[in-house]
Amino acid sequence: MSRSILLLIISLFSSFLPMLAQERKTRQPVESPQGKIAKWLDLTDTIPVFQGVNVTTDMVGPGWYALGGDFLSGEVALEVNLLKRFFPILEVGYGRTDAINEDTELHYKTDAPYFRLGLNYNMQYKKRLPGYIYSGLRFGYTSFKYNIDGPSMVDPIWGGELPVRFEDVKGNAFWGELLVGVRAQIYKNFHMGWSFRYKVRLNVKDSPNSTPWYIPGFGVSDNTTFGATYDLVYQIPWKKR
């Protein structure tokens, strides 16, 4: 049933392709687009589309903070296993920092939830191994407030000084992530793995007085940054038909 639904969605999505093919007016025998997509998706396989749901949590965020890092983040994710090949995933987390720079004596504080939506792709799906290498894509979003305070700014020419204190500055950020990772079965339904992530800032709301320095879920704000996760995965028991 679920396989039929997936094929139906793919068929609807690709229904415009025959019109394009007709315009080319080629007389060569052409395989139908639905057939091509089905072939690419390897839907000739006999396994059910829905293969279960996994719950994952990242250990790098809390671990990094425990080792003395300035940033604390914790997240859980829910991923759906389709054909043991496609894993749509929703990651929900919470990031915070309360950092002071010793050189500039600036203090930055923020904490906020963040969300990521994306897909993992099992690059070894044909091998049917308990562990696999995967690549993935994420789109993340967070809306947050932050506080900044520090030493007053002293005017070196005209004289006088101005206090530096920005409170409850509103910001939001939208970013993308490319990732590669591995998963391995540890015991029955428990799996572990890691992922290495390349993050690209797509849009960040600045204020007239500041650019957010730390963005929950993204990290220190730069155009690009890297991240890593070490995942504990629990595969929710599911009765296979």
Place this chain on the structure above:
Amino acid sequence: MRKLLSCIVLILALCFGVSGCESGDCMLSSESYCSMSFVDAQGKSVKLLDTLSVLVNLNEYDTAYVYQCDTDVIITSAPVDSLSVKGYILSLLVERKQGVLLNRMTGANELELPLSFTAECDTFFFQYSARLSDTVWVKHQNHPYFSSMDCGTVMHYDIVGVKSTTHLIDSIQVVSSDVTNISKENVKIYFTVNN
């Protein structure tokens, strides 16, 4: 498997390649200056033949000691007890300190002038010679700006108006109102050019 590894290596190379173009370094300048260019009526760059000094009244104040006896007036920067003994009457004069931003520059065709962190209007005295000078007023809003934890804070400004006297200056115009630590032309000063 080889194809898979190639794919991973390609993704990582792309990641590092792109990130290699990025820089988290601070800007070279942490100060914001109002950049002024000198032009003639046609908008062509001109060089001043006279020397140019720029003086300002700073936000700090100096106290002057004024001793007066009949029509005789003596002004000192420190109290002089002997004058009081002689019958001089002491009064205090508080005036803004004067600073020199530019001292007798020759061939100037542009300037970068610092704006005040706290005042909303700065006055610049352009002194071409002992007898010839202009006064330029720059009205601005001040925005202290946090750029990052490592780079600290920098002052940004928004110029809301400019005006000047018209001795050697013909007119003055705002080209770009935002003054940041990224240098760009903010104000054009049109000079009266004698053929």
